[in-house]
Amino acid sequence: PPKVTHICCIGAGYVGGPTSAVMAAQCPDIRFTVADTDSARIAAWNSSNLPVYEKGLDDLVKMQRSVNLFFTTDVDSAIRQAEMILIAVNTPTKTRGVGSGKAADLRNVEMCVRRIATVAETDKVVVERSTVPCGTGQMVAGILDEFAKPGVQFHVLSNPEFMSEGSAIANLLHPDRVIIGAHGTSQWAQGLLRAVYEQWVPRDRILTMDLWSAELSKLAANAMLAQRISSINAISAVCEAAGASVKSVADGVGSDRRIGRDFLDASVGFGGSCFHKDVASLVWLSQSLNLPEVAEYWSQVLAMNSFQISRFARTVSQTVVGGLEDKRIACLGFAYKSGTGDSRNTPAAEVCRYLLDEGAHLAVYDPKVPDQHIRDRMEELGCDLSQVSVCASAEEAADGAQAVVVLTAWKQFLALDWEIVYGSMAKPAYVFDGQLMLEPETMRRLGYHFYQIGHPRSP
Numbered sequence: 001p002p003k004v005t006h007i008c009c010i011g012a013g014y015v016g017g018p019t020s021a022v023m024a025a026q027c028p029d030i031r032f033t034v035a036d037t038d039s040a041r042i043a044a045w046n047s048s049n050l051p052v053y054e055k056g057l058d059d060l061v062k063m064q065r066s067v068n069l070f071f072t073t074d075v076d077s078a079i080r081q082a083e084m085i086l087i088a089v090n091t092p093t094k095t096r097g098v099g100s101g102k103a104a105d106l107r108n109v110e111m112c113v114r115r116i117a118t119v120a121e122t123d124k125v126v127v128e129r130s131t132v133p134c135g136t137g138q139m140v141a142g143i144l145d146e147f148a149k150p151g152v153q154f155h156v157l158s159n160p161e162f163m164s165e166g167s168a169i170a171n172l173l174h175p176d177r178v179i180i181g182a183h184g185t186s187q188w189a190q191g192l193l194r195a196v197y198e199q200w201v202p203r204d205r206i207l208t209m210d211l212w213s214a215e216l217s218k219l220a221a222n223a224m225l226a227q228r229i230s231s232i233n234a235i236s237a238v239c240e241a242a243g244a245s246v247k248s249v250a251d252g253v254g255s256d257r258r259i260g261r262d263f264l265d266a267s268v269g270f271g272g273s274c275f276h277k278d279v280a281s282l283v284w285l286s287q288s289l290n291l292p293e294v295a296e297y298w299s300q301v302l303a304m305n306s307f308q309i310s311r312f313a314r315t316v317s318q319t320v321v322g323g324l325e326d327k328r329i330a331c332l333g334f335a336y337k338s339g340t341g342d343s344r345n346t347p348a349a350e351v352c353r354y355l356l357d358e359g360a361h362l363a364v365y366d367p368k369v370p371d372q373h374i375r376d377r378m379e380e381l382g383c384d385l386s387q388v389s390v391c392a393s394a395e396e397a398a399d400g401a402q403a404v405v406v407l408t409a410w411k412q413f414l415a416l417d418w419e420i421v422y423g424s425m426a427k428p429a430y431v432f433d434g435q436l437m438l439e440p441e442t443m444r445r446l447g448y449h450f451y452q453i454g455h456p457r458s459p
């Protein structure tokens, strides 16, 4: 079979950037062009201040950029030059009309595909990398056929991305699996993409299947991951009410090999750009397929997550003596999880909104989320920003605060000198650990009123 020499990736976001950088490093004979219509983002990828933070990403980009990795706003040229085009654009949740709040908004995918069909002068393999509902391949193939220039042929593949933010580079270098879905005549193209991955991924980790199964595997995987978090969070509420410890329960449950310990950590809830959106998309897909019981089952994963977030925020406001009116509350962490600067859909923003509604003044610190993003996220939720200050360190945020609320599990919060922090806080000093990071006995010995999700309260 022919070999690929040029790959274009449309969408220079959290997926497009890191995946292209890793692929470029592993496939020195292939030229990768990452194209995006957002010129500020492309400029950032071409600068020393990349738009995405991931451990190891800076070095990779520095190594490959201008060698076989290029970032451009010239989407059309990138399409023309490539034999294979990866679509890694965002597929957010629809915000109006039929399926609002659940269905995936596919307009970015549609625009890319129209562009590809209109511009392409030679045959192309078109690869869905974005997370899309099962059946999207049909829409993609339909558009390509309708707008294709005479004699130009397209082959559609589904190759969903499973990397996890915060460990993207490690996941991409050593994926648990790579899935490549294809239909009928596109099966030879499956081989073409397989050969790209075989340059660094062991053969038995590359699964080939039909297109619909590949698309659905991604939604199902995210739904099951989110479901584990909601399940342990539901148990955390039982633990608090019953006086049990969710960490011990998770160990007890997770040591069953059929269940496993990974992804069984209780927390303030899941966030990020994918879990909520993809579970909602599965709910909508199930409804559309006339499976209301299935839709209801998955929608409970989302309901439990909202419950956990508000339950935690309510605990803060009901525990601090006299309520939160005019009190300074330090929020440590804002990213939706540690290891990333991503704050999309972060539970931290929702907790902050709740605390602001109770009259608190917030002092927020996150080591990786840009200050402006912190303000933007709160503004999106309708928060009054005059009561929010963004701080340059955890110590600064905690200075004079009545309570510290830990919202993201950054390791540096473990290393804080909690004794000095205690000295700088208003008394009584409270710590609410939404990430099960801190050691309750130590914190209580230092004098804190300490609350941790899923654990008994101070004796």
Ligand code: NAD
Pocket (backbone or CB within 6 Å): 010, 011, 012, 013, 014, 015, 016, 035, 036, 037, 038, 041, 075, 088, 089, 090, 091, 108, 109, 111, 112, 129, 130, 131, 132, 161, 162, 163, 164, 165, 273, 274
């Ligand atoms: P993102 O918002 O960070 O990046 C998407 C990029 O696509 C943006 O820079 C945007 O400007 C660009 N874009 C949109 N429409 C375009 C068009 N018509 N032409 C050119 N560029 C266009 O999104 P992301 O987090 O990288 O996610 C991309 C897809 O991958 C989504 O479907 C997501 O569900 C999926 N995914 C994300 C992750 C993750 O961890 N973020 C993991 C696996 C899968």
